[in-house]
Amino acid sequence: MVDADTTTFPRTRLLHVGLGGWGLDWERNAIPPVGEVERVGVVDAHEPTLRGAQRVLGLPDRACFASLSRALEAVAADGVLVTAPVALHVPIALEALEAGLHVLVEKPFAGTLAEARTAVERAEDLGLVLQVSQNYRFYPAPRAVRELVADGAIGDLSVVHVDFRRWANDAPVGTNRHYSFPHPLLFDMAIHHFDLLRMVTGREAVRVYAKVTDPPWSRFAEEASAVLTIEMAGGLVASYRGSWVSRGPQTAWDGEWALEGEHGRITFTGRSGQGPADDVVMLSRGGAEPQEVELPTMDLWGRSAGLQQFHRAVQGGPAPDVTGRSNLGSLAVAEAAARSVRSGRVEDVERGEAL
Secondary structure (H helix, E strand, O other): OOOOOOOOOOOEEEEEEOOOHHHHHHHHHHOOOOOOEEEEEEEOOOHHHHHHHHHHHOOOHHHEEOOHHHHHHHOOOOEEEEOOOHHHHHHHHHHHHHOOOEEEEEOOOOOOHHHHHHHHHHHHHHOOOEEEEOHHHOOHHHHHHHHHHHOOOOOOEEEEEEEEEOEOOOOOOOOOHHHHOOOOOOOOOHHHHHHHHHHHHOOOEEEEEEEEOOOOOOOOOOOOEEEEEEEEHHHOEEEEEEEOEOOOOOOOOOOEEEEEEOOEEEEEEOOOOOOHHHOEEEEEEOOOOOEEOOOOOOOOOHHHHHHHHHHHHHOOOOOOOOEHHHHHHHHHHHHHHHHHHHHOOOEEOOOOOOO
16 A cells, blocks of 8 residues: 655656657656656657647647757756656666666566666666556555465465456557557566566566467467466466457456465456556455455555655655566566467576576
8 A cells, every 4th residue: 555654855856758658648647646746848759749748738848858868958857757668768767877867667667687687787886766667566456465465364375366358459450559569468468467466475486388379360469368377486376367359358457366375265356447446355264255355545546656656765765666676576577478488388487686
């Protein structure tokens, strides 16, 4: 839960890089609720995108820039929000870090672990905040489930099942950028579920076997559906079934989760709409009928809650829940799954102190 905090910090001045569809959504829905943050400038190298965002947001020319370097010359800032395409995440983050600014970067953090580590290590060398926006963590259902598991509500975990089903295959080829995303399921979507799996179980992944299950009529260039078996530390096994081309009952964005243990079962789902009201957690013990778990209310949720954590960390408060280093474990699962797809074998998840 993200609790209200009466601690007063100065406002954090934010430069925002990347004004495509998701970047504009940040501007409309994620940044405004966080009163502690002042967005002082926007950046996009694509002139039509920049000017389109300027018109939509009603910004003056002095707040709009074609490059981060120009923005840094003209505007005083404390941090940079990166919502550009994933291939640009680390280059932009490194440029911001070298300029002495803290960084909040959208997921997936990077295309590879090796690239992500360059930013993590540089941020640590410079003593700057590097946070990854894993916004699914900031909803009441997974936070409540994490507490239930940690408190032993159902005893030792025996298995975890996750199902994610969405239909996103209607647009003609060539008209939907999502079709050409690198690893549109594993890196763009399932990274959320991999991150939640680590969060709610409190365990790291050890090995992954992944099999793409795309139908011949999928319009995605790379995997749109897959089935994974993920072995976690201590021998816990998680099954994951995800699809962008499913005609089955559509799940919420969290997917449908079932965690079974020695003494009972927890199920949860959430994120059907924009707020936390859709979150539901059910708990059953000893074979009894499931009972709904009361969830905490949250003043801020999702990306806004993460942005508030970023602000507090920048101003000398506690470290955010998802630092660049802590997020390497989620990226490692996605990378191992992609290797497994290519090799057809079980692949080790990269581990060690670097994660």
